[in-house]
Amino acid sequence: MTATAARPRSFDLARAADYAAPGALVVVWVAFFIATPHFLTLSNIGDLLVASSILAVLALGQQFAVVVAGIDLSVGANLPWAAALLGATATAGVPLGLAILIAIAGSVVVGLVNGFLVGYLKMTDFIVTLGSLSVVSGITLLLTEGNTVAVSSSFLQAIALDGIGPVRWFWLIALAAAVLVWFTLFRTRAGTHLLAVGGGSDAALGSGIPVRRVRLAAYAASGLLCGVAGVMLVARNGGADPSLQTNYLLSSIAAVVLGGSSLFGGKASVVGSVTGAVLLTSLVNGFTIIGISQYFQTIAVGAVVLLAALLARFRK
Amino acid sequence: MTATAARPRSFDLARAADYAAPGALVVVWVAFFIATPHFLTLSNIGDLLVASSILAVLALGQQFAVVVAGIDLSVGANLPWAAALLGATATAGVPLGLAILIAIAGSVVVGLVNGFLVGYLKMTDFIVTLGSLSVVSGITLLLTEGNTVAVSSSFLQAIALDGIGPVRWFWLIALAAAVLVWFTLFRTRAGTHLLAVGGGSDAALGSGIPVRRVRLAAYAASGLLCGVAGVMLVARNGGADPSLQTNYLLSSIAAVVLGGSSLFGGKASVVGSVTGAVLLTSLVNGFTIIGISQYFQTIAVGAVVLLAALLARFRK
Amino acid sequence: GRGGDDAKQASGPKIAIVTRNFTNPYWAALRDGALAEGKQRGVEVNVQAGTSETDADGENAKISTLAGQGYDCFGVVPVNASNVITPLVPVARAKKTILNLDSQIDPAASSAAGVSYASFIGSDNVAAGTLAGQKMLTALGGTGKVVILQGIAGEQNGINREKGFTEATGGKLDIVQRAPADYEQDKALQVTEAILKAHPDITGIFAANDTMGLGAVQAIKNAGLAGKIKVISVDGIKDALASVKSGDLYGTITQYPYAEGQLAVQACIAAHSGKPIPQRVVAPIAFIDNAVVDQQLASFPKPFAPFDNPLAALVAG
């Protein structure tokens, strides 16, 4: 008997996870829509998506670490590091384009170091990236002496505010990142190897995949996207804040996990991660518009995260 | 041929991990001893161990979540929650002993909820505890209206400062917790089941172990120890601060991982986790005494964490 | 003196100062002021900190560590009203001088624990909030809708500032929303954006610190409402001054942490030489708007206007 060819594609369970986060997002949006007329307006959703873009790009980076069964805690420091590099170089008179490249390169270096320690020295991902979180944060503070650095560039400001017609640049950056990551993971050989290393590193090694190099690449990719997010952060805030971004760190992992990826590796969902990022950002946005108080907002955000996870759990 | 009986015990690889963190600790202590005469004094080591106790108890709790291949992020909020409960009840005139029990019970409840969601509803540990981190933090803030509650109890203060002769109460509490956790994990049936569930939940289920209940118990135990740590925190801080303790959250996981436990579950090292906690605390203490600047301190702490992990990696 | 011998007096006190963190420019300025003053007066000053605004126990560990290291004088900025009391007990028992810096430590709990402070040197955060409220009233012509951006939940200085602002504007300004932004620029930006959707008609924002103020200003610019909404925040960090100068931020209440740091060192020296120091030294606060920002920038991080320093005479020479 030969392999039965024609099974409906929908059987592919791994893909179902892609639709849990979007489902939760729809529920949340509808709830906010019912609660306030100010939520589902073109302008608010536009801004909301812009606000989500940074977290989305960060989550896409985190996705690389997670897919090889790792975790990248260093984003909490790598993000302000890229921002500070951009701030410091731009302030020192380096042409903006070059400054942006330096910032991104700086983040890639952090990713490479993480990847080297995890991949080649086989150190535990959690500790490696926690250690580099601390080291990089210290270096950033040294660089800036703890001060925020203002970067007034009309180019960066335009990126944060403008777009092509109604389509904002930030959306396009996040979209481009998502498409690229999706393509890399699911349509290239490198992606297959990332999934294989995360799914079973012994088996991957046995098939000749250079497991160490693949791990290195995963963390480097996380660093790269973190650098891009850092530049976006500067564009949006008009400057660089050197302090640790624990929020972004936890949220980036949360977005990936809400999106349906397993922290045990081997599975990835690009749509999921991006939607996870939009979902988390929507909560802050929606609850702020509704105007619920500080303490209740904290409770509500947590409760919705739990509900979304529950929804994801009971997906088909 | 019958099972060869007499193999040297040292072959038991799992135990080797126990000695990596102590090894790193010795190296760090010796380094500080060489750097400054003020480090390895009786009084400083005494204080250092007191300062480590809260983190150690917290790490022992985290150990339970980690051993079942989980993670408990909620400690960041559960800790202030216990503290706030103690503060609120003590202020309201509840006798101190009862107030302490209420505080610990409150933390156990958080653990039970986490455990229910993870064990029975099979939701992802990371998201569940991240969600409850937020929810519990909000409830704590509501309870205290955001204010710090001073608890001036000479009993609690004595616990934080005094002891039996040179032996401080805090050490004894941490030691008792460690012995209990060690005994539970390695000398009771419950412990075997925890290790089994973490080592392979399908196999554990197949052997009839009530996997869901074991997971529930793991998170409840994490909550319990978190409650104890919360009471210690109040004793040491003279009151309850309702704000989120992200530091403790990351450090408790770091201590467990530095101690040699795998985040993929099934392995535990009590000695390791406690030493991990002492190690992390020693770094801050030592660098403070040496008086290196804060930013360099941040870098140095990260670097030493990386080195310790490297050492653990190259253990026998 | 407190049994201090003359030789020690000549060498000056060893001073330890512990604050919350150095990632907030505010505390970095306090450190710089203390270190500069120590250098100028030739005394040893060690400034340490925890890791965040709410790292109560991290700060405690620093105090405990330093307590055993032979410092003569401790200046402590608490994270909250009670966290530093217990670790200070051994310091008090050793009869070292303790100064309470910046934020008030609970007096009742302190005396119950046997800890007393030679002096409180700090600014009044309720007063800062009140001043901000008054300036906001003036800026808006006495009426209008405003929003408050709150700091990290549970952080006491922010709570006090909010309180002062609310009292000062009560019955006059309509506070349409109090929104948490965690002392973070990016979060303040995001939150302000959302608020502008629900309340496009607000004319003022009070941010509990400058970092959030900068985020709010950015959101207002992004929404094309520059000039229509006045933002006042607290701290007087350099970036905020620059923003005031460029006309984005309406004003900032500067609290001079740098001066606080200097005062702390002066108080330690005075106490060490046995001079009685005042129970309470209120560090200056000032409202910096476009009118005085140049002066302030010129004298940064010191106050641009002289203030009444009761310690100056004690350490003169």
Add this chain to the structure above:
Amino acid sequence: MTETKYLIEARDLVKSFDAVRALDGLTAGFAEGEVTAIVGDNGAGKSTLVRCLTGVHPPTEGQLLFRGEPIRLASPQAARDLGIETVYQDLGLIDDLAVWQNLFLNRELLRPIPLLGVLDRPRMIRESRDILGGLDVNVPSVRTTVRRMSGGQRQSIAIARAVTWGKSMVIMDEPTAALGVRETAAVEKLILSLRDRGVTVLIISHDLEQVMRVADTVVVLRRGRAVARRPVADVTGDQLVGLITGTLSEAA
């Protein structure tokens, strides 16, 4: 069929996984005190049947009877409570636990201290050595974790565990697949001695000669259904192959 007394019986069992019907209306009984072999192609549904019989999977449709009474097995523990022990195809060992811990998993021997559940480690270690010694199993030490053991060593441990605890029935899913000649012979001897002790045995095997050697009855599965049930004495190896592949057909 004659009126055999079944220990456990499946009626019209269906088990679907999404689009796949692994069991498709299977009816079969396993006679008390006998050795029954289940044979069938890869993917025929043998392991799925085992998992239904032992409470791992709830069946999508159909019924199970134990000693003639309808039962619902809510969990593997429920099956264990009936005295049914299983060697799963994936063995069900915990890699990071020692051999003795795996042998006594969820059957831990406790010290006579009430409530605390304190392990009697020396006794379990001692008894583990006896159990493995009795089964002729060659492992470096019962104190070693099973992680790096050879395929055969692992299988032997899993079998030893089931045999030790199975009171009414022992189910083995391809128990000798990874075993050497000598170990295989030992397991076969064991199966017969289980039967002599009155324990019902269910064994899945692709080795038809083994089936002929140890089983009393053979049940043939094809595509999720039981297509034949025959006393081993009445069937030849070639006939079995025909029944498995479907070239020979018969109502169950």
Add this chain to the structure above:
Amino acid sequence: MTETKYLIEARDLVKSFDAVRALDGLTAGFAEGEVTAIVGDNGAGKSTLVRCLTGVHPPTEGQLLFRGEPIRLASPQAARDLGIETVYQDLGLIDDLAVWQNLFLNRELLRPIPLLGVLDRPRMIRESRDILGGLDVNVPSVRTTVRRMSGGQRQSIAIARAVTWGKSMVIMDEPTAALGVRETAAVEKLILSLRDRGVTVLIISHDLEQVMRVADTVVVLRRGRAVARRPVADVTGDQLVGLITGTLSEAA
């Protein structure tokens, strides 16, 4: 021994794991173009030998020769580069990847776009169907992940992969342990056709009849040493059993 031309040869190989010497001075050669079977008790060191031959484990001591030349296999990729493919005892499949992805793992077919490494998915899916069809393997769909496949289905996929890519040598560690009658016959046919194509085959098996059916030469391992090497034609099953268990002894 006559002067056989060995494709790969192990000389005085030692492999220790802490206290355990899994290989203890093993010397054996595998003749080019022949089917060699390795037999031995559980724990004799067969899988460890395979892992040394394929670059997974660096040997503790001793030497490997490939076509008479000393080699060091730094990684599994190095063995693959020599045209050696392996079916490991644990199969080496990635559970969350689809059947076709596993078949083409690290052998992905790419579209003719330079540098990017873009997968040619349709072609790999198509060829996967052909490969499995040719081997008579019954899987629900090549697009399904292998996670929930039956033991036999998984083994078939692993074998199909090795056979497809093995140019000079295919090593199979107990390849038919989980296979049904029909599938086993298919694999045995395959082994013979590999030999006909000039591919050297190394097969580990506990099924001595199978060994007699497919192998040219049999190597017996006992406690980490090769204790005998015999042409299959010259040996009986009983003799083999004797060599394995050690009741019959002979220098290799």
